[in-house]
Amino acid sequence: MTARGGLRDLLRDAEFLRIWFVGIFSGVARWLEMLVAGVYAFDTTGSPFLVAVLVILRMMPLVAFGSIVGTFADRISPRILLVVTMTGAMLVSFTVFVLFLTGLDAYWVVAVASFVSGLVWTTDMPLRRRILGDVAGMARIAPAMSLDAATNNGTRMLGPLLGGLIFQWVGAGGAYLLSAAMYAACVGVLVFVAANIGKVDVVRPASRVLDDLRAGFAYAVRDRDISRILLVTLVFNIWGFPFLAMIPVVGREELQVSASIIGGLTALEGAGALLGSLLIASRVRISGHRQLYYFGMLGYLFAAFAAGGMVEVVPMGLALIVVGLCASGFSTMQSTLIYTLAPPEMRGRLFGVLVICIGSGLIGFTNIGLMGEWFGGSTAMRIVAAEGLIPLLWIGLSWRQLWGRDT
Numbered sequence: 001m002t003a004r005g006g007l008r009d010l011l012r013d014a015e016f017l018r019i020w021f022v023g024i025f026s027g028v029a030r031w032l033e034m035l036v037a038g039v040y041a042f043d044t045t046g047s048p049f050l051v052a053v054l055v056i057l058r059m060m061p062l063v064a065f066g067s068i069v070g071t072f073a074d075r076i077s078p079r080i081l082l083v084v085t086m087t088g089a090m091l092v093s094f095t096v097f098v099l100f101l102t103g104l105d106a107y108w109v110v111a112v113a114s115f116v117s118g119l120v121w122t123t124d125m126p127l128r129r130r131i132l133g134d135v136a137g138m139a140r141i142a143p144a145m146s147l148d149a150a151t152n153n154g155t156r157m158l159g160p161l162l163g164g165l166i167f168q169w170v171g172a173g174g175a176y177l178l179s180a181a182m183y184a185a186c187v188g189v190l191v192f193v194a195a196n197i198g199k200v201d202v203v204r205p206a207s208r209v210l211d212d213l214r215a216g217f218a219y220a221v222r223d224r225d226i227s228r229i230l231l232v233t234l235v236f237n238i239w240g241f242p243f244l245a246m247i248p249v250v251g252r253e254e255l256q257v258s259a260s261i262i263g264g265l266t267a268l269e270g271a272g273a274l275l276g277s278l279l280i281a282s283r284v285r286i287s288g289h290r291q292l293y294y295f296g297m298l299g300y301l302f303a304a305f306a307a308g309g310m311v312e313v314v315p316m317g318l319a320l321i322v323v324g325l326c327a328s329g330f331s332t333m334q335s336t337l338i339y340t341l342a343p344p345e346m347r348g349r350l351f352g353v354l355v356i357c358i359g360s361g362l363i364g365f366t367n368i369g370l371m372g373e374w375f376g377g378s379t380a381m382r383i384v385a386a387e388g389l390i391p392l393l394w395i396g397l398s399w400r401q402l403w404g405r406d407t
Contacts, residue, residue: 005138007283008142010136010140010143010144010147013135013136013195015135015194016132016135016136016144016331018192018193018312018399019128019131019132019135019139019193019342020132020147020151020192021185021189022082022086022151022186022189022190023124023128023132023148023155023352024127024154025182025185025186025189026086026089026120026124026128026158026182026183026186026272027151027152027154027155027156027184027277028155028162028308029089029093029117029159029178029179029182029183030117030121030155030159030163031155031158031159031160031163031266031270032159032160032163032174032175032178032179032182033093033113033114033158033163033176033179034054034055034058034114034117034163034244035160035163035164035167035248035262035266036163036164036166036167036172036175037110037114037120037122037172037262037279038051038054038055038177038245038247038249038263039164039167039172039248039252039259040107040110040167040172041053041054041107041110042248042249042252042253043252044107045107046195047373048246048249048253048369048372048376048377048380049369049370049373050107050369051245051248051249051372052242052245052277052365052366052368052369052370052372053110053111053365053369054110054114054176054241055114055245055365056361056362056365056366056369057111057114057115057118058114058117058118058121059113059118059237059358059359059361059362059365060115060181060354060359060362061115061118061119061121061122061359061379062118062121062122062318062356062358062359062361063356063362064121064361065069065119067382068258069128073225075204076381078127078128078130078131078146079190079194080125081123081195081216081352082123082127082128082186082190083190083191085119085120085122085123085188086120086182086183086187086190088119088120089116089117089120089183089185090117090180090183090184090186090187090315091183092112092113092116092217093113093176093177093179093180093183094176094177096109096110096113096173096176097173097174097176097180099172099173100171100172100173100176105173107171111170112271113176114271116195120183125263126321126371129145129148129335129339129351130339130347130348130351131142131255132145132148133145133335133339133347135172135245136310138340141336141339141340142289142336144278145332145333145335145336145339146277146332146336147277148281148335149277149280149331149332149334149335150221150274150277150278150328150332151274152277152331153252153270153273153274153276153277153324153327153328153355154270154274155270156266156267156269156270156273156274156324157267157268157269157270157271157273157274158262158267158270159383160262160266160270161264161266161267162175162178162263163175163263163264164259164261164262164263164264164266165260165263166178166256166260167259167260167263168258168290171194173356182240183227184233201388209317209347210305210377211294215346215349215354216346216349216350217339217341219346219349220350220353223341224310224400224401225341225399225401226251226338226341226342226350228395228398228401228402229293229337229341230288230353230354231337231391231395232294232297232392232395233334233354233357233358234360235297235388235391235392235395236297236300236330237357237358237359237360237361237364238361238364238367238388239301239329239384239385239387239388239391240297240300240301240304240364240366240385240388241364241369242364242367242368242383243304243307243318243323243362243368244266244269244386245365245368245369246267246368246372246378246380247262247269248266248380249377250316250381251265251371253376253377254311254376254377254378255311255313255316257313258387261313264317265313265316265317265320266320268317268320268321268324269320269321269323269324269327269400270320270324271321271324272320272321272324272325272326272327272328273324273328274323274324274326274328275324275325275328275388276296276325276326276327276328276329276332277328277331277332278327280292280329280332282330284356289333289336289337290333290337290399290401290402291335291402292316292330292332293327293329293330293333293334293337294396294399294402295329295391296326296327296328296330296333296391297326297328297333297392298326298328298393298396299322299325299326299329299388300323300326300327300330301385301389301392302326302385302389303319303322303325303326304323304325304381304385305381305382305385305386306319306322307319307320307322307323307381308378308379308380308381308382308385309370309378309382311378313323331334334354335351338350338351340352360392367381367384367387368381368384369380370381382390
């Protein structure tokens with residue numbers, strides 16, 4: 001089956017579309033909140049580090065609960081878990097809107113909302129994307145994950161763009177109202193998802209959650225191919241992804257532009273990622289998954305370093321498009337590689353381990369926050385990108401399967 005034929009089949013599959021739309025709605029809410037929270041925090045405190053702290057709070061649940069969610073995904077209906085988390089996020093975002101409306105807004109309010117948004121993010125890999133893979137099946141897994149990554153990257157464009165415009169128009173409270181509406185849409189779609197979707201067919205004896213956690217990590221350590229995939233994820237989240245937290249800082253502090261322009265700049269990174277993911281979804285061949293994943297990450301760090309040297313809006317925007325294009329190879333292949341290489345009974349747990357690796361961004365955002373506090377946002381971008389190139393090059397040289405053919 002060709003990638004294009006697989007995409008046509010997927011877009012005619014009602015169950016796939018429902019899970020896909022949940023990713024779109026929750027993604028718009030996530031990236032909208034991240035942009036708005038960052039601009040609000042810098043305007044309120046003037047501290048790059050406190051801007052980074054909000055993203056740290058968003059990442060904390062990934063570390064604390066990521067693998068646990070993965071083990072529960074093998075035991076409890078993923079649909080029920082998704083409904084619970086989306087409903088909670090909707091209520092919290094609406095509460096934040098009310099607090100802003102009544103003049104009770106404060107940095108700590110946005111901080112709590114960021115943590116709750118992180119709880120929702122924790123469910124994306126082990127629950128929603130795992131369900132997406134089950135619905136698509138192995139024959140359609142590459143186009144399914146590529147399409148989902150493309151739309152996720154599209155939300156990285158749409159979310160900040162909407163967030164910046166709404167922030168400038170009606171303030172942060174209006175942005176949180178839209179976020180609550182997005183989560184409500186997720187709950188509405190999930191009601192129509194089949195109750196037994198995502199159920200594991202392999203019967204396993206009862207075990208403790210900690211045993212499942214150990215099993216997931218042990219499997220990742222034994223399989224050198226999967227361990228390299230997870231190590232690249234660590235590099236991205238410690239030295240790559242934190243780059244985005246400095247865009248509001250650079251926009252306000254150095255470029256001196258409005259919230260809508262900051263949102264537009266952030267959206268350009270998402271636009272580049274969307275374009276790259278769409279190209280991959282329509283053209284990628286099975287033999288190139290690892291190469292897209294690794295070299296996309298390598299290009300991302302070089303482009304992020306270059307973006308840190310831009311002092312005008314237009315060059316910064318062009319650099320951010322390149323950053324997004326490079327990110328598309330990494331983000332598209334991340335879930336695809338884990339899903340295709342893991343045995344069915346281990347997928348939930350390995351996706352949980354992957355979420356914990358994503359949670360390593362706690363270290364990365366602390367690092368870039370401190371660099372921004374000490375040296376400014378642009379210099380922090382360059383320092384962190386340069387740091388990440390060292391471990392990434394080591395991983396590439398030691399990854400045997402990267403230089404061969406996928407099987």
